[in-house]
Amino acid sequence: MIRTIDIEKSFGENHVLKGITTEFHDGKPNLIIGASGAGKTVLLKLLIGLFTPTSGQVFYDDTNIFELNKKELRQIRMKIGMLFQGNALFDSLTVGENIRFPMDMFTRRTAKEKQMRVDECLEMVNMEGINDRYPSEVSGGMQKRVGIARAMVLEPKYLFCDEPNSGLDPQTSILIDELICELTNRNNITTVINTHDMNSVMGIGDNILLMKHGHVAWRGDKSQVLESDNETLEDFIFASPFLQRLREDALKLRNRERG
Amino acid sequence: MLINTFLYHFGQYVLLLKSAVAKPERFSMYYKETIRQMDAIGVGSVFIVILISMFIGMVTAVQFADQLGDSFVPTYYIGYIVRDITIIEMAPTITCLVLAGKVGSNLAAEIGGMRQKEHIDAMEIMGVNTAAYLIMPKLVAAVFVIPLLVAISAFVSIIGGYVATVLPGSLSHTEYVLGLRSYFVPRYVFMMFVKASVFAFLLTSVSCYLGYYVKGGSIELGEASTNAVVVSNVLILLFDFIIALLLT
Numbered sequence: 489m490i491r492t493i494d495i496e497k498s499f500g501e502n503h504v505l506k507g508i509t510t511e512f513h514d515g516k517p518n519l520i521i522g523a524s525g526a527g528k529t530v531l532l533k534l535l536i537g538l539f540t541p542t543s544g545q546v547f548y549d550d551t552n553i554f555e556l557n558k559k560e561l562r563q564i565r566m567k568i569g570m571l572f573q574g575n576a577l578f579d580s581l582t583v584g585e586n587i588r589f590p591m592d593m594f595t596r597r598t599a600k601e602k603q604m605r606v607d608e609c610l611e612m613v614n615m616e617g618i619n620d621r622y623p624s625e626v627s628g629g630m631q632k633r634v635g636i637a638r639a640m641v642l643e644p645k646y647l648f649c650d651e652p653n654s655g656l657d658p659q660t661s662i663l664i665d666e667l668i669c670e671l672t673n674r675n676n677i678t679t680v681i682n683t684h685d686m687n688s689v690m691g692i693g694d695n696i697l698l699m700k701h702g703h704v705a706w707r708g709d710k711s712q713v714l715e716s717d718n719e720t721l722e723d724f725i726f727a728s729p730f731l732q733r734l735r736e737d738a739l740k741l742r743n744r745e746r747g
Numbered sequence: 748m749l750i751n752t753f754l755y756h757f758g759q760y761v762l763l764l765k766s767a768v769a770k771p772e773r774f775s776m777y778y779k780e781t782i783r784q785m786d787a788i789g790v791g792s793v794f795i796v797i798l799i800s801m802f803i804g805m806v807t808a809v810q811f812a813d814q815l816g817d818s819f820v821p822t823y824y825i826g827y828i829v830r831d832i833t834i835i836e837m838a839p840t841i842t843c844l845v846l847a848g849k850v851g852s853n854l855a856a857e858i859g860g861m862r863q864k865e866h867i868d869a870m871e872i873m874g875v876n877t878a879a880y881l882i883m884p885k886l887v888a889a890v891f892v893i894p895l896l897v898a899i900s901a902f903v904s905i906i907g908g909y910v911a912t913v914l915p916g917s918l919s920h921t922e923y924v925l926g927l928r929s930y931f932v933p934r935y936v937f938m939m940f941v942k943a944s945v946f947a948f949l950l951t952s953v954s955c956y957l958g959y960y961v962k963g964g965s966i967e968l969g970e971a972s973t974n975a976v977v978v979s980n981v982l983i984l985l986f987d988f989i990i991a992l993l994l995t
Binding site for chain 2: 562572642
């Protein structure tokens with residue numbers, strides 16, 4: 489489990505995070521949602537220690553990562569997998585080499601064992617047989633899957649995904665969400681997803697944190713979204729008239745079912 | 748203000764170098780990367796170094812031949828002058844100034860591009876010491892390979908002097924070779940390698956530093972690349988003077 493306690497972050501005069509206290513649970517996807525500029529990416533980067541907070545603490549189980557020295561922090565990071573918004577696949581390496589990179593760097597496995605694990609990870613994301621292709625030779629959706637395979641290769645305890653659906657069509661987005669959800673459940677990892685994709689919220693939102701102007705504006709799960717009267721949530725999720733109508737219809741249907 | 752900026756960058760540069768000197772996570776990965784960099788810096792630059800050195804030697808020889816033409820200085824001195832001026836100054840300094848343009852800008856752009864595409868963040872999150880993995884192999888490769896390029900440059904430059912004076916008949920083969928073999932001071936070769944190593948370290952570390960901390964988009968990346976060349980060149984000239992003072 490990951491916990492944050494009263495996290496604040498400022499960049500000069502710009503006060504981005506204003507006292508975030510929350511928990512991200514094991515074995516289910518934890519979503520951070522919010523409009524652009526709400527502070528989602530800054531929070532995510534703080535969680536993985538790429539930024540240091542102005543004040544506050546981030547605990548991985550019982551360890552405050554900001555009290556660790558560089559070496560200890562690297563030990564924690566070896567338990568982290570991360571899927572970046574732009575995938576961050578190394579252009580000069582093939583797909584297979586990209587996935588193998590963390591193993592080359594941190595394990596003493598033989599070449600055969602590494603190859604088996606690469607194949608296993610590619611199979612896990614339904615991308616068998618593309619080992620020798622370069623990232624530029626595969627589609628955006630495939631790159632996301634390769635990114636997930638690389639993030640999972642060392643069997644992480646924590647998985648972070650920054651906008652996993654950005655630039656993808658709705659169908660591929662749903663597949664990526666389902667894949668992340670399945671891996672999270674199967675491996676019982678703590679997954680934190682930064683997104684503003686409506687499908688993700690309603691599909692895999694088991695623990696949702698809505699942010700606005702650096703504050704937590706709402707928290708709950710996907711089953712509470714439809715019935716919530718939180719204005720910020722309504723403005724964010726049901727932004728278009730079409731979605732507002734859809735919500736009204738869904739609520740009517742539910743009330744009818746309940747009699 | 749200028750002093751503050753200088754001290755800020757100098758401090759950050761020293762801290763980056765301190766982080767870069769660390770025990771490798773996996774020696775074989777660093778070794779592979781070092782070999783790759785040796786190929787990129789060494790083999791990738793050998794043609795331009797030969798071309799430039801040839802012309803440096805030719806121009807030096809022709810100009811000295813012209814200046815000594817009506818004097819009482821023996822003509823074999825042309826070989827002697829070309830040899831010493833090449834070894835002491837031209838080969839290390841001009842080669843490294845050229846390499847600052849070619850290799851330095853390339854390193855700053857490569858590392859800066861990795862920063863912008865979040866490759867460095869991705870490695871950090873994997874637990875890689877990015878300062879060490881991205882900078883140390885480049886430093887080791889450059890400090891090993893650039894002195895070799897400088898030695899090649901000195902050799903080619905001397906051949907250039909021969910081509911420009913002996914082939915047209917301004918000087919005989921015997922005179923040029925006699926000049927080359929006269930008054931040889933081995934310490935100058937040592938000085939050449941000291942300069943080459945120091946310049947290699949400067950141009951690589953400064954370029955890596957400017958690339959590693961690049962912020963913003965393509966314009967900033969271009970600026971970092973340009974600054975890598977400008978700052979490396981200034982430092983090479985400054986340290987050329989300092990080494991000359993210390994070793995002569």
